[in-house]
Amino acid sequence: MKQITFYLDLISPYAYLAFEELPMELLGLSYSVTYKPVFLGGLLKHNGVLGPAEVPPKRAWIYRHVQWLAHSKGVVLDMPAVHPFNPLGLLRLAVATDAAGLPNRYVCETLFHHVWRGGADAGDARRLAAITQSLAPVQDPAGPEVKAQLKAHADEAIAAQVFGVPSFEVDGKVFWGVDALPMLRAYLEGDAWFTDSEADTRWAGVHAVPSGIPLRSA
Structure with a gap:
C-alpha cells in the first residue's frame, strides 16, 4: 500500500476539485x-x-476555469462571496480536529464544502464559529500548539519542494495540481515511464536543464 500525503489549502478551488476527484x-x-x-x-x-x-x-481566468472543470466533472462548486480571503481560521480549525494536527477526510470535506458550496462568505466569523462548534475540535484552534502544527506542515512541505496546492507526495515524488492526478495514478500503477532506464533523467534530470534567465534560489 502506498502512502500519499495530500497538501491542501481550503482557499484553493483546485485543491477542492482534486479532493473531490x-x-x-x-x-x-x-x-x-x-x-x-x-x-x-x-x-x-x-x-x-x-x-x-x-x-x-489570471484571477478571472481561474474563476472561469474551475467552474468549467466542476461542470465537466459533475462537482458542485459555487464561488464564495469573497475570494481570496484569509483561510487561517479554517486551516487552524482543520489542524485542531486531531491531536497530531492531521484532519481526516470527513473534516476536510466539511471545510471544503463550507468554502466552495453555497456561495457564502467563507471568512465570516459567525460561520467559522458555527462550523467550529459542529466539528468539535480536540485542540484550541487559536492555541500555540495548533499554530505550531500548521507551521510544521508548511515547513515539511517546503522541505519536500512543494510550492503550491494541491500537491501529492509519495515516495519522495511530488505531483502538483488537479491535472496531475492521472500521472499520480500511473506512478501508483507502476508505469514503466517512472522505472525504465530514462526515468531518472526525466524526473531528477530536469534540474540540470540550463535556464536562459536568472532563477530565484528556493
Missing part, C-alpha cells in the same frame, strides 16, 4: 492518504511569487 481517479488502487493543511500564502512567499488571484487577468 481523488477517490475516483485512484479507484481500485491500494493507498492511504494523510491530509496536511498548509497556508498557501506561506509557500508562495517562500518562493517569491504572487498568488494566482493577485494577478487580475
